[in-house]
Amino acid sequence: MPGVAERLTIDHVGQRGDGVSLTNGASLFVPYTLAHEIVETERDDEHPERRRLLQIDTASPERIDPFCTYFTRCGGCAIQHWQPDPYQAWKRQIVIDTLAQAKITCPVDPIVDAHGAGRRRVTLHARRGSDGGLRVGFAASASHAIIAIDACPILDPALDGALDAARALAEVLKPVSKPLDIQVTAASNGLDIDVRGTGPLPTAIITALSRIAEAHKLARLTRHGELVLMRVPPVVTMGSAQVTLPPGSFLQATAAGEETLAALVLQLCKGAKNIADLFCGIGPFALRLATKSKVTALDSDGGAITSLQQAIKDTKGLKPIKAEMRDLFRRPLVPQELRDFDAVVFDPPRQGAQAQVERLAASKIPVVVAVSCNVQTFARDAKILIDGGYKLESVTPVDQFRHTPHIELVARFKR
Structure with a gap:
């Protein structure tokens, strides 16, 4: 009943950052708690599966003091109370477990912290x-x-x-x-x-x-x-280019995050001479890839493409970049259009890129590099590529949203 304290033991931290208590065969979620803690809670009338934390009776040895006075009141951060090493191990494990659920076996690299100076x-x-x-x-x-x-x-x-x-x-x-x-x-x-x-x-x-x-x-x-x-x-600076931001445009949350993702993409595309950058945005990958490779950059956002086209004109020393507006959800590149590329990079929104990935799986592209901000849709898309004959060679988790359950990754598929 509301107002009645309920004593729970936390079993583990769930994928959304809440502590999970396994009680009478049900999972109860208690925010701001850690594994093996014993806590006093009360019911949340609006969310029957959740409990409000009242006090911690037995604290985890991994617990630390949060650094923000608004923590637990502001909903921006889910985790400031956990030591860095187990926190990072938990985030990496989210990737491992999600891939395992999709029956995908692949080495998962140590997580790369990309918080840098903070959210920009x-x-x-x-x-x-x-x-x-x-x-x-x-x-x-x-x-x-x-x-x-x-x-x-x-x-x-x-x-x-x-x-x-x-x-x-x-x-x-x-x-x-x-x-x-x-x-x-x-x-x-x-x-x-x-x-x-x-x-x-x-x-x-x-x-x-x-x-x-x-x-x-x-x-x-x-x-x-x-x-x-x-x-x-x-x-904003992207590689050697200066890009004018369209109003309200998408930008990676941290400068370090963009640089980390781009460095991984460049490394995994090494040796490719003609690259397609799909869902390219304002060009954080295309403008860097073009230092060594010819690039075709596509996105449905007209403002982003216009900014990228201007940056291409204003930047010296780049290989040719063709930037065009195209809705890859409705008009994905088909295998015949993909045949001249020796690598494809795709970085879709959270819903993933199922339609485009199905065409990639039917193509003969030797290397596909995926950048994802949603592990679940990545696993779905990865399974399509694997079933189409690709091998998932590497997955690198990237943490630019520190203190949250949100995680990004870069992966390489090879045919």
């Missing part, structure tokens, strides 16, 4: 509380409530000023009375902010937003991708 992009939420006050911060754990924050220690120092700018923008937009999502990216030359959720705005508020952008020296401010003010085009 963040989405802040602005909402009015029940008291009418404005809160700017992150969603609470397992809730839509917003935890107002003054600082986030996992952010790249390049995002300094992001919270102040977001609060100022949210204050100007208070009359709109709508929930806002404020995406902030640290470009090389300033902050790039895209605000979503406002709906149509009167000229007076647009003018006020422009003043805020000037006052906080933002590189650019957009609203739903539409320009409000641009002091300078926001750019």
Whole structure:
């Protein structure tokens, strides 16, 4: 019953970062706990399979103090209370177990930490509380409530000023009375902010937003991708290229993460002379691969392709890169189109690339390199390639989302 304490023993940490208690044949999930801990909990009425942690009676020797004052209230981090070595071993084991469930056997390399200086992009939420006050911060754990924050220690120092700018923008937009999502990216030359959720705005508020952008020296401010003010085009460095960011564009969460993934891709494509980079985005792999290889880069995002095309024109010393817009979910490259490539790189969104992978499996491409941000869909896609005659030679987990269960990987398939 609600309010009645329940004493549980934690068996292991599950794939979402919660401690798992095996009680009467059922799995109960207790956040912020570790294996072999004995804890006092209470029921969560909204989630019958979950328990709220009340206190720890017997702590794990692997437990450490969290470094953030918002931990357990803010839902951004699931794990700050675990020593680094067992935490990394747990993340690597997620990859091993997921592949095993798909009946895939392959060596899994030690995990590569790619947190670097911290997250270079963040989405802040602005909402009015029940008291009418404005809160700017992150969603609470397992809730839509917003935890107002003054600082986030996992952010790249390049995002300094992001919270102040977001609060100022949210204050100007208070009359709109709508929930806002404020995406902030640290470009090389300033902050790039895209605000979503406002709906149509009167000229007076647009003018006020422009003043805020000037006052906080933002590189650019957009609203739903539409320009409000641009002091300078926001750019990021990718290899030897300078790429202008499309508004609200995708970017790897950390600079170290991008560099780590790209270095692995280059290593696994070594020797290839003609490479297809599928789901290429703004070119983090293509622009680096082109230092030694001819590249065809495809993505459905027109803004990303336009930025990549401009970067290609502006960068000297690259092999030819052909960047084109193509929806690879609806129009995947077929084996006949793939025949001239000696390597393919694909880095799809979380849903994976089943349609494209089925065509790859039917092709004669000698090397396929997969980059994935979802171990489950990677395992599905990997099984298709293996059943099509490929051998999965290597898998390297990459941790650029430290303190969360989220993990990425780079894998090499060879025919």
